[in-house]
Amino acid sequence: MEKERQHELFEKYLAGSLETADQADFEVLKKEPGFEEALRLHQQLEATLGNEKLHHFRTQLQAADQDWGQHKQPTKVRRLTTGWRIGIAASVLILLSLSIYRLGPFSSATLDALFALNFEPYQMVLNQRSETDAPPLQLEAITAYQNAQYEQAAAAFEQLATSAPEQELYRFYAALSNLAADKPALARSTLEALSQTASDSLRQ
Secondary structure, eight states: OOHHHHHHHHHHHHHTOOOHHHHHHHHHHHTSTTHHHHHHHHHHHHHHHOHHHHHHHHHHHHHHHHHHHHHOOTTSOOOTTOHHHHHHHHHHHHHHHTGGGGGOOOOHHHHHHHHHHHOOOOOOOOOOSOTTTSOHHHHHHHHHHHTTOHHHHHHHHHHHHHHOTTOHHHHHHHHHHHHHTTOHHHHHHHHHHHHHHOOHHHHO
């Protein structure tokens, strides 16, 4: 079941407004692994942020995802430094690491939970002119990310970021990999640091 439908069902359930048409979907959702924990987390976030602010944040993420989807072409190889591709990544980075702070004060634990609840892995756009020209470690990182081996991907991207700190997308994808590996605290620290040091080309 898609995340947005899950959020909608959680909100209706907590508000006591599930309609007949929603009941069947909610029964399916209850059978999914982690249902109780996801419902508890949603209830905590809604209590902390308020339903309107939480919905606003998800709307922002959906807008970023649509922007990403308009430009992604998985069958084609991407250059690392092309401006608009950097901008797409930056839009996601800004939404994840900056704009949520405008929604109101909340704890680091709640922030980490918000990341984890709303995150879905994004399309990989970090490639060079050809796969044969890419550094072996970059190919390893990309392959791991695309195969949903996110802990391995995070480790590889972090090594790449250490060896080539000028390549900001290495840190960006390290953070995304940590989010997907259910390590939101590590991802948050990377995103916060990157938001402070990102170049103008990444922010535009």
